[in-house]
Amino acid sequence: MLVAADAVLAAAPFPAAVTMEAIAEAAAVGKGTLFRAFGSRDGLLDALWTRQLDRLRDALAAEDSPLGASGSPRRRVAAFLDALLWCKLDNRHLLRAREAAAGLLASPNYLWMHATLAGLLRDAAPKASQMTIDYAAHALLAPLHIDLIDVLLAAGMNPQDISRAQTRHAKAMIADLRD
Amino acid sequence: MLVAADAVLAAAPFPAAVTMEAIAEAAAVGKGTLFRAFGSRDGLLDALWTRQLDRLRDALAAEDSPLGASGSPRRRVAAFLDALLWCKLDNRHLLRAREAAAGLLASPNYLWMHATLAGLLRDAAPKASQMTIDYAAHALLAPLHIDLIDVLLAAGMNPQDISRAQTRHAKAMIADLRD
DNA sequence: GATTTTCCGGACCATGAGTCCGAATGACTT
DNA sequence: AAGTCATTCGGACTCATGGTCCGGAAAATC
Incomplete structure:
Protein backbone atom coordinates (compact mmCIF):
# COMPACT_ATOMS: atom_id res chain seq x y z
CA MET A 1 0.00 0.00 0.00
CA LEU A 2 2.72 2.44 1.03
CA VAL A 3 4.82 1.17 -1.84
CA ALA A 4 2.04 1.72 -4.34
CA ALA A 5 1.38 5.21 -3.00
CA ASP A 6 5.03 6.10 -3.24
CA ALA A 7 5.21 4.79 -6.77
CA VAL A 8 2.22 6.72 -8.04
CA LEU A 9 3.37 9.93 -6.35
CA ALA A 10 6.84 9.51 -7.80
CA ALA A 11 5.45 8.94 -11.26
CA ALA A 12 3.06 11.89 -11.20
CA PRO A 13 4.26 15.08 -12.85
CA PHE A 14 2.34 17.03 -10.24
CA PRO A 15 2.17 15.03 -7.00
CA ALA A 16 -0.13 17.48 -5.30
CA ALA A 17 -2.81 16.61 -7.81
CA VAL A 18 -2.76 12.89 -7.07
CA THR A 19 -6.08 11.92 -5.52
CA MET A 20 -6.69 9.36 -2.85
CA GLU A 21 -8.87 7.52 -5.33
CA ALA A 22 -5.95 7.17 -7.72
CA ILE A 23 -3.72 5.85 -4.96
CA ALA A 24 -6.41 3.39 -3.88
CA GLU A 25 -6.70 2.15 -7.43
CA ALA A 26 -2.95 1.80 -7.80
CA ALA A 27 -2.82 -0.15 -4.55
CA ALA A 28 -5.68 -2.37 -5.78
CA VAL A 29 -7.65 -1.49 -2.70
CA GLY A 30 -10.81 0.43 -1.86
CA LYS A 31 -10.77 4.06 -0.87
CA GLY A 32 -12.29 3.15 2.46
CA THR A 33 -9.37 0.90 3.24
CA LEU A 34 -6.90 3.70 2.59
CA PHE A 35 -8.73 6.02 4.93
CA ARG A 36 -9.13 3.37 7.58
CA ALA A 37 -5.40 2.70 7.47
CA PHE A 38 -4.14 6.29 7.49
CA GLY A 39 -7.05 8.43 8.60
CA SER A 40 -6.56 11.12 6.00
CA ARG A 41 -4.51 12.22 3.07
CA ASP A 42 -2.05 13.94 5.38
CA GLY A 43 -1.86 10.80 7.46
CA LEU A 44 -0.82 8.82 4.43
CA LEU A 45 1.79 11.36 3.42
CA ASP A 46 3.07 11.43 6.97
CA ALA A 47 3.39 7.68 7.00
CA LEU A 48 5.34 7.76 3.77
CA TRP A 49 7.66 10.48 4.99
CA THR A 50 8.17 8.78 8.32
CA ARG A 51 9.16 5.62 6.50
CA GLN A 52 11.92 7.52 4.75
CA LEU A 53 13.10 9.19 7.92
CA ASP A 54 13.25 5.85 9.64
CA ARG A 55 16.00 4.85 7.27
CA LEU A 56 17.80 8.02 8.23
CA ARG A 57 17.35 7.28 11.90
CA ASP A 58 18.91 3.89 11.34
CA ALA A 59 21.88 5.49 9.62
CA LEU A 60 22.26 7.82 12.56
CA ALA A 61 22.38 4.89 14.90
CA ALA A 62 25.01 3.10 12.85
CA GLU A 63 28.44 3.60 14.29
CA ASP A 64 30.49 3.70 11.14
CA SER A 65 28.84 6.53 9.20
CA PRO A 66 30.01 10.15 9.57
CA LEU A 67 26.79 10.53 11.48
CA GLY A 68 27.89 8.13 14.16
CA ALA A 69 29.06 9.34 17.52
CA SER A 70 32.66 8.87 16.46
CA GLY A 71 32.93 12.04 14.37
CA SER A 72 33.56 15.52 15.70
CA PRO A 73 30.42 17.47 16.59
CA ARG A 74 30.99 19.85 13.74
CA ARG A 75 31.24 17.10 11.17
CA ARG A 76 28.20 15.44 12.61
CA VAL A 77 26.10 18.55 12.25
CA ALA A 78 27.15 18.90 8.63
CA ALA A 79 26.60 15.21 7.99
CA PHE A 80 23.15 15.34 9.54
CA LEU A 81 22.08 18.30 7.46
CA ASP A 82 23.49 16.66 4.38
CA ALA A 83 21.62 13.47 5.06
CA LEU A 84 18.42 15.46 5.40
CA LEU A 85 19.13 17.33 2.19
CA TRP A 86 19.64 14.14 0.21
CA CYS A 87 16.63 12.54 1.80
CA LYS A 88 14.51 15.48 0.77
CA LEU A 89 15.92 15.52 -2.73
CA ASP A 90 15.24 11.84 -3.12
CA ASN A 91 11.69 12.26 -1.93
CA ARG A 92 10.81 15.51 -3.56
CA HIS A 93 7.67 14.02 -5.07
CA LEU A 94 6.50 13.10 -1.62
CA LEU A 95 7.10 16.49 -0.06
CA ARG A 96 5.59 18.32 -2.98
CA ALA A 97 2.45 16.25 -2.57
CA ARG A 98 1.33 18.70 0.10
CA GLU A 99 0.02 21.37 -2.21
CA ALA A 100 0.40 24.23 0.18
CA ALA A 101 2.45 27.15 -0.95
CA ALA A 102 3.74 25.78 -4.22
CA GLY A 103 5.52 28.58 -5.96
CA MET B 1 -13.18 44.86 -0.78
CA LEU B 2 -9.61 44.31 0.36
CA VAL B 3 -10.49 45.96 3.62
CA ALA B 4 -13.47 43.69 4.16
CA ALA B 5 -11.42 40.62 3.32
CA ASP B 6 -8.71 41.63 5.75
CA ALA B 7 -11.26 42.25 8.47
CA VAL B 8 -12.99 38.92 8.11
CA LEU B 9 -9.67 37.04 7.98
CA ALA B 10 -8.43 38.88 11.04
CA ALA B 11 -11.61 38.07 12.92
CA ALA B 12 -11.67 34.39 12.04
CA PRO B 13 -10.25 32.00 14.61
CA PHE B 14 -9.06 29.83 11.74
CA PRO B 15 -8.32 32.01 8.70
CA ALA B 16 -7.64 29.03 6.45
CA ALA B 17 -11.27 28.03 6.82
CA VAL B 18 -12.65 31.34 5.60
CA THR B 19 -14.43 30.79 2.30
CA MET B 20 -14.56 33.09 -0.65
CA GLU B 21 -18.31 33.17 -0.21
CA ALA B 22 -17.91 34.54 3.30
CA ILE B 23 -15.56 37.22 2.10
CA ALA B 24 -17.92 38.14 -0.71
CA GLU B 25 -20.75 38.49 1.75
CA ALA B 26 -18.65 40.60 4.10
CA ALA B 27 -17.68 42.84 1.22
CA ALA B 28 -21.35 43.09 0.18
CA VAL B 29 -20.48 41.85 -3.24
CA GLY B 30 -21.10 38.76 -5.36
CA LYS B 31 -18.70 35.85 -5.49
CA GLY B 32 -18.26 36.43 -9.19
CA THR B 33 -17.02 39.93 -8.56
CA LEU B 34 -14.40 38.67 -6.15
CA PHE B 35 -13.12 36.18 -8.66
CA ARG B 36 -13.18 38.67 -11.48
CA ALA B 37 -11.13 41.08 -9.41
CA PHE B 38 -8.53 38.66 -8.06
CA GLY B 39 -8.73 35.57 -10.21
CA SER B 40 -8.57 33.11 -7.37
CA ARG B 41 -8.34 32.71 -3.65
CA ASP B 42 -4.57 32.88 -3.83
CA GLY B 43 -4.80 35.97 -5.96
CA LEU B 44 -6.83 37.68 -3.28
CA LEU B 45 -4.44 36.67 -0.53
CA ASP B 46 -1.53 37.84 -2.65
CA ALA B 47 -3.16 41.19 -3.14
CA LEU B 48 -3.69 41.54 0.59
CA TRP B 49 -0.13 40.59 1.39
CA THR B 50 1.25 42.86 -1.28
CA ARG B 51 -0.70 45.73 0.20
CA GLN B 52 1.05 45.20 3.51
CA LEU B 53 4.46 44.89 1.92
CA ASP B 54 3.89 48.11 0.06
CA ARG B 55 3.85 49.92 3.36
CA LEU B 56 7.15 48.29 4.16
CA ARG B 57 8.57 49.32 0.82
CA ASP B 58 7.61 52.87 1.59
CA ALA B 59 9.36 52.68 4.93
CA LEU B 60 12.44 51.40 3.18
CA ALA B 61 12.40 54.35 0.86
CA ALA B 62 12.09 56.83 3.72
CA GLU B 63 15.42 58.35 4.61
CA ASP B 64 14.99 58.74 8.32
CA SER B 65 14.23 55.17 9.43
CA PRO B 66 16.99 52.76 10.41
CA LEU B 67 16.16 51.14 7.11
CA GLY B 68 17.21 54.20 5.17
CA ALA B 69 20.49 54.31 3.34
CA SER B 70 22.01 56.31 6.16
CA GLY B 71 22.59 53.39 8.54
CA SER B 72 25.46 50.96 8.43
CA PRO B 73 24.86 47.90 6.23
CA ARG B 74 24.80 45.67 9.28
CA ARG B 75 22.14 47.71 11.00
CA ARG B 76 20.14 47.89 7.81
CA VAL B 77 20.10 44.11 7.46
CA ALA B 78 18.91 43.72 11.02
CA ALA B 79 16.35 46.47 10.60
CA PHE B 80 15.02 44.93 7.42
CA LEU B 81 14.62 41.52 8.97
CA ASP B 82 12.97 43.09 11.98
CA ALA B 83 10.56 45.00 9.82
CA LEU B 84 9.62 41.78 8.07
CA LEU B 85 9.20 40.00 11.38
CA TRP B 86 6.82 42.60 12.71
CA CYS B 87 4.96 42.77 9.46
CA LYS B 88 4.45 39.04 9.58
CA LEU B 89 3.41 39.10 13.20
CA ASP B 90 0.90 41.83 12.49
CA ASN B 91 -0.54 39.91 9.59
CA ARG B 92 -0.43 36.43 10.94
CA HIS B 93 -4.09 35.89 10.11
CA LEU B 94 -3.35 36.68 6.51
CA LEU B 95 -0.39 34.35 6.20
CA ARG B 96 -2.14 31.55 7.98
CA ALA B 97 -5.00 31.82 5.53
CA ARG B 98 -3.02 29.61 3.17
CA GLU B 99 -3.90 26.30 4.73
CA ALA B 100 -0.84 24.50 3.55
CA ALA B 101 1.30 22.77 6.10
CA ALA B 102 -0.36 24.04 9.25
CA GLY B 103 1.21 22.25 12.13
C1' DG C 1 -22.00 -26.20 7.52
C1' DA C 2 -24.01 -22.72 10.40
C1' DT C 3 -23.19 -18.55 12.98
C1' DT C 4 -20.77 -14.80 14.44
C1' DT C 5 -17.37 -11.40 13.83
C1' DT C 6 -14.24 -8.80 11.39
C1' DC C 7 -12.81 -6.38 7.57
C1' DC C 8 -13.34 -4.52 2.92
C1' DG C 9 -14.78 -1.49 -0.92
C1' DG C 10 -17.13 1.47 -3.72
C1' DA C 11 -21.47 4.20 -3.75
C1' DC C 12 -22.55 8.23 -1.45
C1' DC C 13 -22.23 12.90 0.87
C1' DA C 14 -20.55 17.55 1.92
C1' DT C 15 -17.97 21.32 0.85
C1' DG C 16 -15.97 25.00 -1.44
C1' DA C 17 -13.35 26.85 -5.51
C1' DG C 18 -14.33 28.51 -9.79
C1' DT C 19 -17.81 29.40 -13.97
C1' DC C 20 -21.52 31.51 -16.45
C1' DC C 21 -25.40 33.63 -18.07
C1' DG C 22 -29.35 36.48 -17.16
C1' DA C 23 -30.25 40.81 -14.89
C1' DA C 24 -29.17 45.35 -13.53
C1' DT C 25 -26.74 49.54 -14.15
C1' DG C 26 -25.31 53.30 -16.58
C1' DA C 27 -23.69 55.83 -20.68
C1' DC C 28 -24.83 57.70 -25.03
C1' DT C 29 -28.03 59.13 -28.80
C1' DT C 30 -31.98 61.44 -30.66
C1' DA D 1 -37.25 61.41 -21.49
C1' DA D 2 -37.21 57.29 -23.80
C1' DG D 3 -34.79 53.96 -26.23
C1' DT D 4 -30.61 51.29 -27.19
C1' DC D 5 -26.33 49.36 -26.43
C1' DA D 6 -22.23 48.10 -23.56
C1' DT D 7 -20.43 46.87 -19.40
C1' DT D 8 -20.46 44.95 -15.04
C1' DC D 9 -22.51 42.35 -11.38
C1' DG D 10 -24.12 38.41 -8.60
C1' DG D 11 -25.67 34.18 -7.10
C1' DA D 12 -27.28 29.67 -8.89
C1' DC D 13 -24.68 26.00 -10.85
C1' DT D 14 -20.93 22.69 -11.92
C1' DC D 15 -17.33 19.88 -10.66
C1' DA D 16 -13.69 17.77 -8.19
C1' DT D 17 -12.23 15.44 -4.18
C1' DG D 18 -11.62 14.40 0.77
C1' DG D 19 -13.97 11.78 3.81
C1' DT D 20 -18.07 8.55 5.49
C1' DC D 21 -20.87 4.45 5.72
C1' DC D 22 -23.28 0.41 5.19
C1' DG D 23 -24.09 -3.96 2.69
C1' DG D 24 -21.71 -7.84 1.89
C1' DA D 25 -17.66 -10.91 1.50
C1' DA D 26 -14.22 -13.41 3.92
C1' DA D 27 -12.50 -15.51 7.95
C1' DA D 28 -12.69 -17.41 12.37
C1' DT D 29 -15.16 -20.45 15.67
C1' DC D 30 -17.92 -24.22 17.02
Missing part, protein backbone atom coordinates in the same frame (compact mmCIF):
# COMPACT_ATOMS: atom_id res chain seq x y z
CA LEU A 104 5.10 31.10 -3.21
CA LEU A 105 8.84 31.55 -3.13
CA ALA A 106 8.70 32.44 -6.79
CA SER A 107 6.21 35.23 -6.18
CA PRO A 108 7.20 38.85 -6.79
CA ASN A 109 6.90 39.56 -3.09
CA TYR A 110 9.44 36.96 -2.07
CA LEU A 111 11.64 37.89 -4.99
CA TRP A 112 11.62 41.46 -3.78
CA MET A 113 12.45 40.48 -0.20
CA HIS A 114 15.27 38.31 -1.40
CA ALA A 115 16.67 40.85 -3.81
CA THR A 116 16.50 43.59 -1.20
CA LEU A 117 18.16 41.53 1.47
CA ALA A 118 20.81 40.25 -0.93
CA GLY A 119 21.54 43.86 -1.85
CA LEU A 120 22.01 44.82 1.77
CA LEU A 121 24.23 41.82 2.35
CA ARG A 122 26.33 42.76 -0.64
CA ASP A 123 26.89 46.16 0.92
CA ALA A 124 27.87 44.51 4.16
CA ALA A 125 30.22 42.02 2.52
CA PRO A 126 31.30 43.32 -0.86
CA LYS A 127 33.80 40.59 -1.49
CA ALA A 128 31.53 37.58 -1.05
CA SER A 129 30.45 35.64 -4.14
CA GLN A 130 26.99 36.18 -5.50
CA MET A 131 25.92 32.62 -4.90
CA THR A 132 26.99 32.78 -1.29
CA ILE A 133 25.10 36.00 -0.78
CA ASP A 134 22.00 34.65 -2.45
CA TYR A 135 22.02 31.60 -0.26
CA ALA A 136 22.59 33.67 2.86
CA ALA A 137 19.61 35.83 1.99
CA HIS A 138 17.43 32.76 1.59
CA ALA A 139 18.77 31.32 4.82
CA LEU A 140 17.94 34.51 6.70
CA LEU A 141 14.45 34.71 5.25
CA ALA A 142 13.55 31.06 5.73
CA PRO A 143 13.18 31.28 9.53
CA LEU A 144 10.57 34.00 9.00
CA HIS A 145 8.16 31.38 7.73
CA ILE A 146 4.92 31.92 9.61
CA ASP A 147 4.78 28.30 10.73
CA LEU A 148 8.16 28.60 12.38
CA ILE A 149 7.24 31.87 14.01
CA ASP A 150 4.17 30.22 15.45
CA VAL A 151 6.28 27.39 16.80
CA LEU A 152 8.73 29.79 18.39
CA LEU A 153 5.95 31.77 20.01
CA ALA A 154 4.31 28.58 21.20
CA ALA A 155 7.64 27.48 22.64
CA GLY A 156 7.65 30.50 24.90
CA MET A 157 9.75 32.95 22.96
CA ASN A 158 8.31 36.41 22.62
CA PRO A 159 8.77 38.64 19.58
CA GLN A 160 11.66 40.41 21.27
CA ASP A 161 13.48 37.11 21.69
CA ILE A 162 12.89 36.20 18.07
CA SER A 163 14.11 39.58 16.95
CA ARG A 164 17.29 39.23 18.98
CA ALA A 165 17.92 35.70 17.75
CA GLN A 166 17.41 36.78 14.18
CA THR A 167 19.71 39.75 14.55
CA ARG A 168 22.35 37.49 15.96
CA HIS A 169 21.83 35.10 13.10
CA ALA A 170 22.28 37.93 10.62
CA LYS A 171 25.42 39.09 12.39
CA ALA A 172 26.90 35.61 12.24
CA MET A 173 26.08 35.28 8.57
CA ILE A 174 27.64 38.63 7.73
CA ALA A 175 30.74 37.84 9.74
CA ASP A 176 31.08 34.63 7.79
CA LEU A 177 30.47 36.28 4.43
CA ARG A 178 33.34 38.68 5.14
CA ASP A 179 35.63 35.73 5.73
CA LEU B 104 3.76 20.37 10.09
CA LEU B 105 6.48 21.86 12.23
CA ALA B 106 4.75 20.39 15.25
CA SER B 107 4.85 16.89 13.81
CA PRO B 108 6.93 14.20 15.47
CA ASN B 109 9.20 14.08 12.45
CA TYR B 110 10.15 17.72 12.63
CA LEU B 111 10.40 17.53 16.38
CA TRP B 112 12.85 14.69 16.01
CA MET B 113 14.94 16.55 13.46
CA HIS B 114 15.03 19.60 15.64
CA ALA B 115 15.84 17.71 18.80
CA THR B 116 18.57 15.74 17.08
CA LEU B 117 20.17 18.76 15.52
CA ALA B 118 19.90 20.76 18.74
CA GLY B 119 21.64 17.89 20.50
CA LEU B 120 24.47 17.93 18.03
CA LEU B 121 24.78 21.68 18.30
CA ARG B 122 24.93 21.42 22.06
CA ASP B 123 27.85 19.05 21.71
CA ALA B 124 29.53 21.49 19.39
CA ALA B 125 28.91 24.50 21.61
CA PRO B 126 28.36 23.34 25.17
CA LYS B 127 28.26 26.80 26.64
CA ALA B 128 25.55 28.32 24.48
CA SER B 129 22.14 28.94 26.01
CA GLN B 130 19.35 26.52 25.24
CA MET B 131 17.22 29.13 23.55
CA THR B 132 20.05 30.14 21.28
CA ILE B 133 20.69 26.55 20.33
CA ASP B 134 17.04 25.89 19.69
CA TYR B 135 16.79 28.86 17.42
CA ALA B 136 19.96 27.90 15.60
CA ALA B 137 18.59 24.44 14.96
CA HIS B 138 15.40 25.91 13.53
CA ALA B 139 17.40 28.34 11.44
CA LEU B 140 19.50 25.54 10.00
CA LEU B 141 16.48 23.38 9.22
CA ALA B 142 14.36 26.13 7.72
CA PRO B 143 16.37 26.40 4.47
CA LEU B 144 15.71 22.70 3.87
CA HIS B 145 12.11 23.52 3.07
CA ILE B 146 11.31 21.77 -0.20
CA ASP B 147 10.05 24.98 -1.79
CA LEU B 148 13.36 26.68 -1.15
CA ILE B 149 15.32 23.71 -2.43
CA ASP B 150 13.29 23.84 -5.61
CA VAL B 151 14.04 27.53 -5.97
CA LEU B 152 17.74 26.97 -5.46
CA LEU B 153 17.83 24.18 -8.01
CA ALA B 154 15.84 26.29 -10.43
CA ALA B 155 18.31 29.13 -9.90
CA GLY B 156 21.09 26.95 -11.20
CA MET B 157 22.56 25.56 -8.02
CA ASN B 158 23.15 21.84 -7.99
CA PRO B 159 22.83 19.66 -4.90
CA GLN B 160 26.56 19.88 -4.30
CA ASP B 161 26.36 23.66 -4.19
CA ILE B 162 23.48 23.53 -1.76
CA SER B 163 25.31 21.06 0.41
CA ARG B 164 28.38 23.27 0.52
CA ALA B 165 26.35 26.38 1.28
CA GLN B 166 24.51 24.60 4.04
CA THR B 167 27.71 23.28 5.56
CA ARG B 168 29.13 26.76 5.54
CA HIS B 169 25.97 28.04 7.15
CA ALA B 170 26.28 25.44 9.88
CA LYS B 171 29.91 26.30 10.43
CA ALA B 172 29.08 29.96 10.80
CA MET B 173 26.30 29.22 13.25
CA ILE B 174 28.49 27.01 15.37
CA ALA B 175 31.29 29.54 15.39
CA ASP B 176 28.81 32.13 16.60
CA LEU B 177 27.33 29.84 19.25
CA ARG B 178 30.78 29.34 20.71
CA ASP B 179 31.22 33.07 21.02
